[in-house]
Amino acid sequence: MTHYTITELAREFDVTPRAIRFYEDQGLLAPSREGASGLKRVFSGRDRTRLKLTLRGKRLGFTLNEIRALLDLYESPTDTLPQLQAFLDTVVRHREILERQRADLDATLEDLAQYEAQARVLLEKNAAAANR
Structure with a gap:
């Protein structure tokens, strides 16, 4: 199973890590945690797809609530x-x-x-x- 760091996703999608953390706070992404302190985020292929769809939805003018509903429908x-x-x-x-x-x-x-x-x-x- 492929995993991604926040830095890798930020670079791939040309967004800031802060934006990715915001989408996580909004319930659009759900990375697992690693490390002794549990602070290191590890994103799955599912998270990567959800981020991609979230960014596409934002470009099309969808609200975060609409994006969340569409992502839930997608899954x-x-x-x-x-x-x-x-x-x-x-x-x-x-x-x-x-x-x-x-x-x-x-x-x-x-x-x-x-x-x-x-x-x-x-x-x-x-x-x-x-x-x-």
Whole structure:
């Protein structure tokens, strides 16, 4: 069975050890402890997968509670209808949010392109007037 240190996971996923400890505190990760004092965290392949999915969920805008629920669904039997419905509801809600954000972003980019074009025209006019 493969094990990982907090440093290895932090390096692999480009996050700080502090972020990993935070996710542990939030119940998203459950490393075992080693050493005489029990302070050394040892992460399993399960923890690595949960961290990967947690970071993906954060990038998509999911809350930690939503991520936790999705992770629990990921590890539960997939034939439970209430769990599948909750998963579907969460995914649909976030897809709708992301689509609205994309539309807002597209509109903003279009506005910026127009402002940029107007500024370039004004600069060219000013440059031509200065050269006369």
